[in-house]
C-alpha cells in the first residue's frame with residue numbers, strides 16, 4: 001500500500017467546506033482542517049462572527065476526527081486585499097475583493113502554508129468548481145518554476161491544468177477563482193466538483209453537521225461579512241460629496257455624500273426627486289455623479305471594454321487567440337450573470353479588448369471580465385476602460401447628421417468617462433493604445449512585465465496610501481501564519497483569545 005496522501009482542507013465553518021473535508025476523509029486521505037482568520041472585528045450587532053465560524057470548523061474536525069489548525073492572515077488581507085479595495089474606490093472603480101482574496105490569500109498564502117509549512121500533498125476547498133486533473137494526478141505534480149517571460153513558452157512540456165465550472169451551475173464559483181495561479185490550481189482538489197448544493201446539504205445532515213446547516217449562507221465581502229457597506233467604507237475613505245447631474249440635460253438634480261460607494265447602474269436616491277434615477281457615470285475630479293431617468297438608459301449600455309493584463313489560467317494566452325488574433329468565447333463580469341458571446345482581441349502588452357455580441361448594462365471599471373469557452377473558465381482581467389455608451393454613439397450620429405444636439409453635448413457639463421476623457425470621444429481616443437492584434441513577432445518577443453501592467457502597477461499617491469494604513473496594524477505578529485498551538489484537535493481553542501485582542505482595522 002502506498003503512503004497516505006495528506007490534504008489540507010480550508011474550512012470556514014460553513015456547510016460546503018465541512019462536506020469537502022468529509023469527502024476527502026472518506027476517500028482515505030489524511031486530512032487536516034485549517035481555519036483562516038483574515039479580518040478581526042465585530043459585526044454591526046457586536047458579534048464576532050470569526051470566533052463562531054472557527055468554533056464551528058473546529059467542531060466538524062472533531063466529528064471527523066481530523067487535526068485542526070487556525071491561521072491568521074489579517075495583515076496580509078489588509079495589505080493585499082483591503083488596501084487594494086480602498087485604492088480602487090479612490091480611483092472611481094468598483095472592485096471585487098472576493099476575486100483578489102482568492103488570488104492572494106486562499107490560493108497564495110494559504111496554499112503555501114498547506115504545502116510548505118504543513119507539508120501537504122495538496123490543498124482543498126469547498127468551492128463549486130472542477131479542474132482537469134483527477135485527485136491522483138494532483139499528487140503527482142512536480143514543482144516547476146513559473147515562466148519569467150510575458151507569455152509562457154508555448155513548447156513547455158507539462159500539460160496545463162484547466163479550470164471548469166462545477167456540476168451545479170447555479171452555485172458555480174469559477175468566476176471567483178478566475179485569477180488564481182496555475183501552480184496553486186495544480187495542487188488543489190475541489191471535492192464538491194460534481195455535486196449539487198442540495199446534495200451537499202443532505203450529506204451534511206447525514207454526517208451530523210447540524211450546527212453548520214443551521215447557519216445562513218455567507219453573504220457580503222469575503223471575510224468582512226455583511227454590513228452597511230456605505231457606512232463601513234466611509235470609516236476608511238474621506239467622503240467626497242458632490243452633485244447628481246442629469247446626463248441628458250446637464251441639470252443638477254441633487255447632492256450626494258460621496259461617490260465611492262456608488263456603482264454604475266445603481267439606483268440613486270436623490271432627495272426631493274420622486275422618480276428613480278440611475279448612476280451612469282462618475283467624474284472623480286468634480287465629484288459629479290451623472291444620472292439617467294431609466295434603468296436601461298442607453299448611457300448604461302456598452303459593448304466594448306479593455307482589461308489590464310489578462311490572467312490566463314491554463315494557457316498564456318489561449319492558443320486560438322495566438323493563431324487567429326481574435327477569439328470567440330463567452331463573457332461575464334458578475335457572478336451568476338448569464339454568459340454573453342464575445343470576441344476577444346489580444347494587445348501586445350497582454351491586455352485584451354472584449355467586444356460583446358450585444359450591449360450590456362452597467363459594464364463597470366474595477367470589475368473583472370471573466371472569459372469562458374464552453375464550461376472552461378479561461379481566466380480574467382480587471383476592466384480598466386470602457387467603449388462609448390449607446391447614448392454617446394447616438395449623440396455622435398446626430399452630430400454627423402448635422403441634427404441639433406441635445407443639452408448634454410452642448411452644455412459644459414459634458415461628462416468625463418472613467419479614463420478621464422470626454423465621453424463623446426470615439427473609443428480609440430480614450431485609451432492610449434489602439435487595439436493591437438498580436439503579431440507573431442509580438443509573441444516571440446517577451447516583454448518585461450513592468451511595461452505592461454498599467455494601472456495596478458502604478459502606486460497610489462503617498463497621501464492616499466498613508467491615509468488607509470492604520471497604525472494599529474503595525475507591530476502585530478501577524479505576518480507569519482500562526483498555527484495556534486491551542487487549536488490542535490486534542491487541545492481546547494482557548495489560545496484564540498490571543499488573536500481576539502488584536503486591534504480592529
Ligand SMILES: Nc1ncnc2c1ncn2[C@@H]1O[C@H](COP(=O)(O)OP(=O)(O)OP(=O)(O)O)[C@@H](O)[C@H]1O
Pocket residue numbers: 009010011012013014015016017018034035036037106124125126127217218
Ligand atoms: N475563514 C475561512 N477559513 C478557511 N477556509 C475558508 C474560509 N472562508 C472560506 N474558506 C474556503 O473557501 C471556500 C469558499 O468560501 P466561500 O465563503 O466563498 O463559499 P461558501 O460556499 O460559503 O463555503 P462554506 O459553505 O464552506 O462556507 C470555502 O468552502 C472554504 O474552503
